[in-house]
Amino acid sequence: MQPTPAQTSDNELLAAIARGDEGALASLYDRYRLILFGLILRILHSRPEAEDVLQEVFLQAWQKAADFDETRGRPFTWLVTLARSRAIDRLRSLGSRERVATEAAREVIEEVADAATDAESAQQSEAVRAALNELPEEQRQVLLLAYFEGFTQSEIAKRLSAPLGTVKTRMRSGMIRLRELLGTKMKLMR
Numbered sequence: 001m002q003p004t005p006a007q008t009s010d011n012e013l014l015a016a017i018a019r020g021d022e023g024a025l026a027s028l029y030d031r032y033r034l035i036l037f038g039l040i041l042r043i044l045h046s047r048p049e050a051e052d053v054l055q056e057v058f059l060q061a062w063q064k065a066a067d068f069d070e071t072r073g074r075p076f077t078w079l080v081t082l083a084r085s086r087a088i089d090r091l092r093s094l095g096s097r098e099r100v101a102t103e104a105a106r107e108v109i110e111e112v113a114d115a116a117t118d119a120e121s122a123q124q125s126e127a128v129r130a131a132l133n134e135l136p137e138e139q140r141q142v143l144l145l146a147y148f149e150g151f152t153q154s155e156i157a158k159r160l161s162a163p164l165g166t167v168k169t170r171m172r173s174g175m176i177r178l179r180e181l182l183g184t185k186m187k188l189m190r
Contacts, residue, residue: 008024008027010028010031010074010075010076011070011075012024013025013027013028013031013075014028014061014065014068014070014075015065017061017062017065018065018066018068025058025061025062028058028061028075028079029058032076032079033054033058036054036057036079036080036083037050037051037054039080039083039084039087040053040054040057040083040086040087043084043087043088043091044087044090044091044094049090049094050087052090053083053086053087053090054083056086057079057082057083057086060082060086061079061082127182128178128182130181131178131181131182132144132178134177134181135174135177135178135181136174138170139170139171139173139174139177140174141160141170142156142160142167142170142171142174143171143174143175143178145159146171153167153168153171
């Protein structure tokens, strides 16, 4: 008398699957599909993705049943490991696809924003140049050296043979005046 699927052990089912018994695979599927589906769904949070991964798990069980070593664990543990690994792989795959899509969208947005700000930047650059030209020569000179040529205040002092305190005062006075001039120009641009 043939044992019923419920009486057949998981080890016996895997041995039968290794021999190509599709009925044994169906029995194993019926026995564990709900538990494995729940596990996969908790990882993926997507029913369609979880259904796909569940099918992949049982396909892998069909293909690798002969490799199962019952001395290393139970068939259920092996199936759970397969399900977890496949679900995590799918999650990573989905994540990288989403990152690629998100990055592409971000690049398009940045290009549009760059195009929009290029015109604004050109106006602002012109306003800064005009305001700098209205500053006294000593203030304009230290600001250009510091902000456009990258010199430190000490380097500017040495270069101009001026005391460090004088350079700091010129920079501070120049920045205050520049802020006033730019505030007026920016209001006019709006």
